[in-house]
Every structure is written in structure tokens, then in C-alpha cells.
Amino acid sequence: MAKFGGWTGKTLRVNLSTGKIWTEDTIEKYKDYLGGTGLGYKVIWDEMKPETKPFDPESRLIFGIGPMAGTGAPCNGRTAITSLFPTCWPKPLVGTGHMGGQFAAELKYAGYDSIIIEGKADKPVWLSIVDDKVEIKDARKIWGQGIRRATAEITQELGPEACVAAIGQAGENLVPMSVIMNSYSHSAGGNGAVMGSKNLKAIGVRGTGSITIAGDKGEWEKLLKYNLSIMGANNNHAVPSSPQPWAEYFNPGSRWKASKGLRWEAANPPIDTGACDPHDLNRIAYRTNNAVTYLGDIGWSVTVRENVCTGCPIRCHPMIKVPSAKAKYGVPEIGMNTCGGLNFGRSFFKQFPDGPRGLTNVEACMVGMHMADDYGIWCNYSQLQRDFVKLYYEGTIKAKISDKEFKSYSWSKYEKGDPSFLFELLPRIARKEGELATVLGLGTGYLLEKWGLSEAEWKKDKDLVYWKMSHPKHHSNEDCGQCGVILNTQYNRDCQCHSHTNLVRGGLPIQVQKKIAEDLFGTPDAVDAVGAFTPMNTGKAKMTKWSLLRKELHDSLSLCNWMAPYATSPLKERGYKGDDTIEAKLYSMATGGKKNPEELDVVAERIFNLHRALTIRDMGTKEMREKHDTIPDWVYYDPDKKPVYTKGTIHLDKQDMQLAMDMYYEVMGWDKKTGAPTADTYKKVGLARVAEDLGKKNLLP
Amino acid sequence: MDNRDEKHEILERFLGSAELNHPFSRRQFLKISGVSIVGISALSPLFARGATKPLVIMEQAKGIVIADPTRCVACRRCELACTEFNDGKAKPSMARIKVARNMNFGPKGIYGQSGQGNWGNGLITQDLCKQCPHPVPCATACPNDAIVMKGPANARVVDEAKCIGCKMCQKACPWEMLSFDDDKNKATKCFLCDGKPKCVEACPADALAYVAWRDMTDKVPARMVPTAVVSPEKAASCNECHKK
Numbered sequence: 055m056a057k058f059g060g061w062t063g064k065t066l067r068v069n070l071s072t073g074k075i076w077t078e079d080t081i082e083k084y085k086d087y088l089g090g091t092g093l094g095y096k097v098i099w100d101e102m103k104p105e106t107k108p109f110d111p112e113s114r115l116i117f118g119i120g121p122m123a124g125t126g127a128p129c130n131g132r133t134a135i136t137s138l139f140p141t142c143w144p145k146p147l148v149g150t151g152h153m154g155g156q157f158a159a160e161l162k163y164a165g166y167d168s169i170i171i172e173g174k175a176d177k178p179v180w181l182s183i184v185d186d187k188v189e190i191k192d193a194r195k196i197w198g199q200g201i202r203r204a205t206a207e208i209t210q211e212l213g214p215e216a217c218v219a220a221i222g223q224a225g226e227n228l229v230p231m232s233v234i235m236n237s238y239s240h241s242a243g244g245n246g247a248v249m250g251s252k253n254l255k256a257i258g259v260r261g262t263g264s265i266t267i268a269g270d271k272g273e274w275e276k277l278l279k280y281n282l283s284i285m286g287a288n289n290n291h292a293v294p295s296s297p298q299p300w301a302e303y304f305n306p307g308s309r310w311k312a313s314k315g316l317r318w319e320a321a322n323p324p325i326d327t328g329a330c331d332p333h334d335l336n337r338i339a340y341r342t343n344n345a346v347t348y349l350g351d352i353g354w355s356v357t358v359r360e361n362v363c364t365g366c367p368i369r370c371h372p373m374i375k376v377p378s379a380k381a382k383y384g385v386p387e388i389g390m391n392t393c394g395g396l397n398f399g400r401s402f403f404k405q406f407p408d409g410p411r412g413l414t415n416v417e418a419c420m421v422g423m424h425m426a427d428d429y430g431i432w433c434n435y436s437q438l439q440r441d442f443v444k445l446y447y448e449g450t451i452k453a454k455i456s457d458k459e460f461k462s463y464s465w466s467k468y469e470k471g472d473p474s475f476l477f478e479l480l481p482r483i484a485r486k487e488g489e490l491a492t493v494l495g496l497g498t499g500y501l502l503e504k505w506g507l508s509e510a511e512w513k514k515d516k517d518l519v520y521w522k523m524s525h526p527k528h529h530s531n532e533d534c535g536q537c538g539v540i541l542n543t544q545y546n547r548d549c550q551c552h553s554h555t556n557l558v559r560g561g562l563p564i565q566v567q568k569k570i571a572e573d574l575f576g577t578p579d580a581v582d583a584v585g586a587f588t589p590m591n592t593g594k595a596k597m598t599k600w601s602l603l604r605k606e607l608h609d610s611l612s613l614c615n616w617m618a619p620y621a622t623s624p625l626k627e628r629g630y631k632g633d634d635t636i637e638a639k640l641y642s643m644a645t646g647g648k649k650n651p652e653e654l655d656v657v658a659e660r661i662f663n664l665h666r667a668l669t670i671r672d673m674g675t676k677e678m679r680e681k682h683d684t685i686p687d688w689v690y691y692d693p694d695k696k697p698v699y700t701k702g703t704i705h706l707d708k709q710d711m712q713l714a715m716d717m718y719y720e721v722m723g724w725d726k727k728t729g730a731p732t733a734d735t736y737k738k739v740g741l742a743r744v745a746e747d748l749g750k751k752n753l754l755p
Numbered sequence: 756m757d758n759r760d761e762k763h764e765i766l767e768r769f770l771g772s773a774e775l776n777h778p779f780s781r782r783q784f785l786k787i788s789g790v791s792i793v794g795i796s797a798l799s800p801l802f803a804r805g806a807t808k809p810l811v812i813m814e815q816a817k818g819i820v821i822a823d824p825t826r827c828v829a830c831r832r833c834e835l836a837c838t839e840f841n842d843g844k845a846k847p848s849m850a851r852i853k854v855a856r857n858m859n860f861g862p863k864g865i866y867g868q869s870g871q872g873n874w875g876n877g878l879i880t881q882d883l884c885k886q887c888p889h890p891v892p893c894a895t896a897c898p899n900d901a902i903v904m905k906g907p908a909n910a911r912v913v914d915e916a917k918c919i920g921c922k923m924c925q926k927a928c929p930w931e932m933l934s935f936d937d938d939k940n941k942a943t944k945c946f947l948c949d950g951k952p953k954c955v956e957a958c959p960a961d962a963l964a965y966v967a968w969r970d971m972t973d974k975v976p977a978r979m980v981p982t983a984v985v986s987p988e989k990a991a992s993c994n995e996c997h998k999k
Contacts, residue, residue, distance in 0.1 A: 282959075323825070
């Protein structure tokens with residue numbers, strides 16, 4: 055085998071039933087699937103039978119990492135943990151939990167591209183990886199402990215540089231709504247219980263080795279500087295949120311929050327974020343402040359700094375200091391997380407005594423994140439909390455659980471917005487204590503089934519943003535019209551796709567976006583201004599395919615889809631164009647396996663078609679259009695009854711969405727009637743054998 | 756110029772350089788050195804030709820990388836820039852700037868309870884080479900005189916051709932700043948990228964700066980007690996100047 059850079063060349067395999075530990079040649083076996091999700095889907099396709107259940111010993115748990123992880127390519131900290139998703143309703147199907155942090159890089163430095171876990175240990179164990187020394191170790195001492203204690207004890211053994219991915223009590227107790235967590239606060243949602251079912255408490259990694267860059271080091275340095283030069287703030291937002299001396303545009307919705315006079319007030323001493331001219335690459339880390347994005351202006355007063363993954367200059371993961379949270383609730387005064395993790399605690403509450411943007415809101419965040427990140431509870435993109443609010447305020451909880459159990463919760467505290475209510479609720483979810491906590495831990499679909507509630511009702515409620523199969527929307531029509539909707543139909547969990555939203559919600563004026571869209575998708579009509587949507591067209595179908603393929607590409611290469619693809623940039627002199635060939639450039643130079651963007655997109659297409667094939671195989675039907683790619687009713691609903699495609703409304707037209715699905719299936723090379731890939735399409739992307747297997751089962755269109 | 760004169764010249768030049776941090780005065784030093792200078796040499800181009808005895812004195816470095824821990828965001832792009840742009844591989848364990856080891860729990864580690872790092876108050880200490888003034892502990896400890904001064908920044912660098920991979924230098928540096936490239940079996944250390952440090956360029960948080968050399972040896976706490984042994988020849992050389 056030719057020597058490649060980027061990859062370490064070895065994939066680690068562990069069978070916890072037999073205790074066998076071995077390695078496979080990554081290049082020989084998985085190069086055509088890159089790593090990450092691609093490798094995960096491949097292993098599940100090859101090695102798992104459709105009837106396998108998530109907690110069966112035969113079930114695979116794949117920590118998929120790609121060739122870019124651990125290199126200097128910006129934003130490479132992603133680990134894609136693929137398994138069957140126990141929350142996926144009515145039948146668990148393939149899904150991936152995505153975590154940042156230091157795990158991906160540390161594993162690469164230890165000499166492994168990915169880890170594939172199978173089997174079930176007969177007692178609690180943890181996996182110790184110190185370079186080439188891999189051992190299964192007794193975890194009885196840390197079983198039952200939170201993630202933080204487990205991590206600390208393993209770190210005492212492996213050294214302070216070690217990275218630990220662990221489950222909390224939720225994962226141990228097979229709560230489907232659980233996470234795998236590394237680096238204090240970086241979680242992969244949805245497969246903690248799969249790890250728990252294997253009696254695997256944690257994976258501790260210490261790596262001192264290297265990843266070779268195949269290309270010339272001087273050229274690599276130039277390429278990385280170029281990549282940095284076209285990056286925006288978090289989600290690649292390309293304009294600042296307030297007027298800046300260097301900026302032609304600004305947009306209050308942007309996550310680019312830096313400005314002279316706005317400071318990380320909890321830094322000691324405080325740091326002024328300043329103007330952050332995009333040409334100044336030494337100030338990229340000050341652009342984003344997601345404490346402010348999520349908490350409002352109070353975010354500045356609590357910001358210590360921004361944190362996040364290996365090699366990422368963007369820092370989307372705020373570290374905040376809230377002394378009152380320690381004083382009142384006894385949680386550490388410093389905490390960090392982002393998005394759903396940051397919002398975990400506060401999202402349970404409908405109101406707070408000091409309003410939605412006050413200190414109690416922040417304290418609820420602190421209590422929630424410290425507990426959830428220790429017990430290892432998953433929010434399912436805050437669907438857990440939205441479900442809870444609805445169930446409580448509609449009286450369902452009172453109706454469905456015993457009076458005694460109902461009274462065991464302090465509902466007056468809850469209604470007032472007292473964060474200490476979380477101490478009553480969250481541990482019970484992790485321990486499956488009582489009816490309420492147990493059903494909340496199942497995920498929406500199973501919760502509704504267990505309590506005899508109608509999923510159809512859930513799909514009507516615009517505020518719930520529930521989509522299907524237990525999962526909510528993730529950047530749907532509110533961001534990107536038909537494109538957002540189609541993307542949300544494609545996965546077995548919330549779609550986690552940001553390619554589209556990074557382009558259209560980055561704050562650039564619509565006329566600039568349209569120019570960029572014309573370059574990328576052949577027509578300026580591929581993008582609409584939000585609230586000024588137009589009917590479906592071919593540009594939108596192309597953009598949807600591009601968004602999806604790039605998401606899979608990033609998840610397989612270990613590049614962050616919360617930044618890439620860099621369709622836009624903050625640079626006026628470039629007409630705000632980014633460069634969506636950057637992935638191919640990074641891949642080619644790091645690995646030495648040269649691919650142009652089109653060739654790399656074919657790999658991404660192979661990977662996503664394999665995800666599709668797995669979904670079809672495990673659902674046992676090719677009727678994807680009817681049974682899988684469904685759209686909730688709320689997408690077609692406008693509370694003000696405004697006509698569709700008029701200014702100020704984001705709802706879409708049902709018939710036009712049918713046309714949109716037709717056009718999408720067509721660009722994907724899938725059968726329009728069933729929404730299933732054709733044999734030809736499988737063949738074209740290198741999946742002829744997959745097509746053969748599906749053909750035997752009558753699962754081809 | 757005989758050997759004795761040359762050594763005198765070395766000392767003169769050494770003492771003329773800025774910001775010495777010595778327990779004795781220039782005059783005292785000259786007096787001592789005038790009596791007997793045995794076994795002193797330095798590896799600047801000027802003196803290399805006559806240098807035969809153990810190396811203990813180097814000219815002062817011209818630059819140094821300094822860091823502000825309160826600005827560090829723990830991205831480790833400095834570590835990656837160090838090894839990728841200089842060595843063509845991503846290998847933080849041999850980066851000549853060290854962040855990862857303090858990132859989680861601070862310089863004292865998980866047992867030290869310093870309350871720093873991502874698990875504590877968020878403060879990330881970036882460890883950097885001090886480009887030590889005389890005596891340069893790593894150079895003094897090297898049994899093969901492989902740690903030498905190199906222009907244009909007068910950095911203390913590992914001469915790979917001379918390094919025998921014994922790791923004595925690692926036992927000598929109180930700040931644990933010596934790295935080891937186990938692919939080559941050679942020690943390596945910060946060489947200031949010949950005056951244009953890659954780590955400084957790579958920092959996205961303005962936390963690093965390349966400045967005129969200043970003595971940081973008495974400002975940054977040591978990480979360990981050095982245990983390297985100095986060879987008897989070198990110890991004798993030290994003694995020539997330092998004895999009362």
C-alpha cells in the first residue's frame with residue numbers, strides 16, 4: 055500500500071465479549087469512505103444484520119474520525135459516533151452523534167484513525183489507549199459515577215494530556231436520551247446508551263505520535279493561511295453584528311459579535327474584543343461570542359473566554375463564569391458549552407422571575423449544563439425540553455403519572471422558573487426513576503407511544519418544531535426554504551446540516567448571496583431572502599444536493615460543518631466569495647491522494663447513498679418518499695394566514711414541496727416515485743455490491 | 756591569537772551583551788577570567804574555530820517568544836504550526852511551545868489542584884523556551900555539546916548532527932521545554948524559527964509575541980527540579996569563574 059498522509063493507517067478494533075483487540079489497515083479497507091460517518095456506515099452495512107437491535111452485543115459502535123483530524127486544517131476536532139440510534143422511532147436506524155473536543159486529534163496522535171467497538175463486556179470496563187498499548191481495564195470503581203469523576207480518575211492514570219470519552223449514569227442505565235462526552239463539555243448525542251449496553255464506561259486516550267502531511271510543508275502553511283483568510287465567525291457568518299470601521303455590511307443576527315468596548319468581562323483582567331478586521335488572522339478567536347448569541351447582552355458580563363476543539367480558531371464554545379450559580383445552587387461557578395448544551399437547563403422553563411434574558415436564565419444554563427454534562431443526558435436539539443414544556447402546560451404530565459409521583463416534584467418552583475427544579479428532574483432521567491423521568495428519557499416517538507399520544511398532533515405544532523422519527527428540525531424552512539426542508543427529511547435524527555445555513559444566514563445582503571449562489575448552483579434563484587421565499591427551482595435542488603454531500607464529506611474528513619463549506623467569506627475584495635474547493639485542497643495536500651472537488655463530491659455521494667441504503671435495508675422498504683422523507687404539517691402553516699410566498703412568511707406550499715422532492719430525487723439520481731436510489735446510481739458512486747444486495751431483497755426501485 | 760587570548764575575547768564579548776543575570780559583577784568576572792580561563796568556548800561564528808573545550812557560555816539570544824495566558828483560548832494552533840510548518844507533520848508532543856499539558860488542569864496537573872485550565876478557572880499557561888542566559892541548562896547538560904547558538908536570533912538550538920538522543924537535556928531544563936522527535940531519535944527545542952516564529956503567526960487570539968530577548972528565567976516558575984549531571988570537565992570550567 056502506498057503511504058498516505060493524513061490517515062495514521064490503522065483502525066482499532068475491540069471485541070468486548072472476547073477481549074480481542076486488533077487493527078485493520080485503514081487505507082486498504084476504508085480509504086474510499088474516508089473515515090468518520092463514511093467508515094461508520096460501511097462497518098454497519100458490512101457487519102450488522104438488519105434485525106440487530108441497538109443494545110445487542112453484535113451492535114457496532116464506531117468512533118469515526120477522518121484524515122483531517124489532528125492536522126492544522128482549521129476546525130478538525132470532529133468525531134462522528136455512528137451506531138443504531140435507540141431514540142429513532144418506531145425502529146432504531148443508523149445515526150451519528152457528533153462531538154468536538156480533543157478526542158479525534160488525540161486518537162490520531164495515538165496512531166489510530168477510528169475505533170470500532172463490538173460485543174459486550176461481562177463487567178464494567180474502560181478502554182485504555184496509550185499509543186500502541188491498548189488494554190481493556192476494570193471500570194467497576196467508576197461505574198455509577200458521573201462523567202467528570204470518571205474522566206478525572208482515568209486522567210490520573212493516563213496523565214493530564216489524556217482525553218477521555220465517557221458516558222454518565224444515563225448511558226449506563228440505557229437511557230436512550232444519553233450522550234458520550236469528552237473534554238469536559240463536548241458531547242455526541244444519542245448513542246451513550248449503546249456504549250452503556252456494552253458495559254463500556256469510557257475510552258481514555260493518550261497519543262504522542264504524529265500525523266504526516268504528504269505535501270510540501272511550505273505549501274501546506276500557505277494553504278492553511280488561505281483557509282483562515284476566508285473564514286468568518288461561527289457558522290461562517292461573514293459580517294459583524296454591529297457596524298465596524300472595516301465593514302461594508304453588518305447584521306444583528308450574526309454570531310460575529312466582537313466590537314470595540316465589548317469585552318470578555320469575566321476574563322481576569324477583562325479583554326476588549328475590538329474591531330477584528332477580517333485580515334487580522336491573529337484576532338479570529340475574538341470574533342464569535344456564543345454566550346451573547348444564546349444569552350443576549352448579559353453574555354458579555356459572564357464571558358471568561360471562548361473554548362472549543364483542537365486546531366479551531368473560531369471558538370464557538372463559550373466559557374462563562376457565574377458566581378451566583380455557585381452561591382445559590384452549588385454548581386461550579388465556571389462552565390462551558392454551546393447551543394443545546396448551553397441552553398440545556400433553561401430550555402425546560404417557560405419563564406424566569408427576571409425575564410427571559412436575565413441572570414436566572416443564565417443560572418439555569420449553568421445548573422443544567424453541569425448536571426447534564428455529568429449525568430450524560432441528551433437534549434435531542436432541545437426537543438426534550440420542548441416536549442416537557444408542552445406536556446406540563448397542557449396538563450399531560452399530571453394526567454399520565456400517579457398523584458404521588460406528581461407531588462414529588464416542586465411544580466411551583468418549576469412554574470416560577472427556579473433552576474433548582476432541575477435537581478429534581480435531571481438525576482431521575484439519568485436513573486430512570488419514576489414514570490415521567492423514564493418516558494422523557496426514551497425520546498419523543500417512544501414517549502408519545504407509551505403515553506398513547508398522537509405523533510400527528512406533534513407534527514402540527516409549529517413551536518415544537520418536531521419533525522419525525524423522534525427528532526426535531528435543524529435549520530429548516532426558517533433558514534433556507536425548500537432546501538432546508540428537504541435536508542430535514544433525509545436522516546434518522548435531526549439532520550445536523552449547516553452547509554446551507556452557513557451560506558444564507560451569514561448576514562450578507564441577499565444580492566450578494568445571489569451572486570455567490572449563481573456561481574455555485576448556476577442561478578441566483580437558488581437562494582431567497584428569508585421571509586421572501588419563491589417556488590422551487592433547479593438551483594435549489596442543486597444547492598440541496600451540495601449541502602447534503604458537503605455535510606457528509608465534512609463528517610467523514612473530520613472538518614466542521616458548522617464552518618465549512620466556505621461558500622462565503624468576510625472579504626469585500628473577493629466580493630464576499632469564499633472557496634468551496636478548500637476541502638479538496640486540504641484533502642489532497644494532507645493525504646497525498648489527490649482528488650479534485652468533483653471527485654471528492656463523488657466520495658461524499660457514495661457515503662450518503664450508503665446511509666440511504668442502510669435506511670432502506672433496515673426499514674425493509676424502498677418506499678422512502680412515503681415512509682421516510684416526510685414533512686410535518688407545521689411547515690405548511692402560517693399563524694397569520696398569510697398567503698404562501700408572500701413577504702414576511704416562511705411557510706411553504708404542500709404541492710410545491712412535492713415538486714421540490716421530485717427535483718431533489720432527480721439530482722440525486724433517485725427514483726421519484728419511491729425516493730430510493732436506482733441501481734445505476736449506486737453503481738455510479740461505487741456501490742454496485744450494495745445495489746446487488748438490495749436487489750435480492752427487492753429493495754431497488 | 757593564542758587560545759588564552761581568544762577565551763578572554765569571548766568573555767569580553769559575552770559580558771558586553773545585554774541584560775546579564777549574574778551573581779557577580781563584570782569586574783569580578785574579568786578579574787577571575789584574567790587569572791585563568793580554562794575550558795571556555797562559545798559557538799558563535801567568530802569563536803567556533805578555536806573552540807575545543809566544553810561549551811558553557813553562549814551569547815545572549817536576540818529574541819524570545821512571550822505569552823499571555825489570559826488570552827489563550829486553548830486551540831493549540833501554535834503547537835500544530837510549530838511541527839507542521841517546520842517538520843511537515845502534526846505532532847504536538849514534540850511542539851516547542853507547550854499548551855496541551857496545561858490545558859485541562861493547569862501546570863500542576865490533576866494532582867496539583869492548581870484550579871487552572873479547562874477544568875478550573877480557564878487560564879491556559881503556554882510554556883515557552885526562555886532562550887536562557889548563561890548558564891544554559893540544556894546546553895550545559897548535553898554530553899555531546901549538541902545544543903548550540905544559532906543566528907540570526909542567537910537561539911539555543913539542537914544540532915541534529917551532534918545529538919545522540921540521550922535525553923539528558925530533558926532532565927536539565929527546569930521548565931521541561933526540550934522536545935524529542937522519536938521519529939528521528941533526536942532532541943529538538945525552540946529555535947525561534949530563525950527569527951520569525953510560526954507559533955506567533957498562528958495564534959488567533961493575539962496571545963503570543965516575539966520580542967527582544969529579556970530574561971524570563973526568574974519570572975516563570977520552574978516545572979521540575981533538574982536532575983541532569985554536568986560532566987566533570989564542564990564543572991571544572993564553571994569552577995574557574997565561579998569559585999570564590
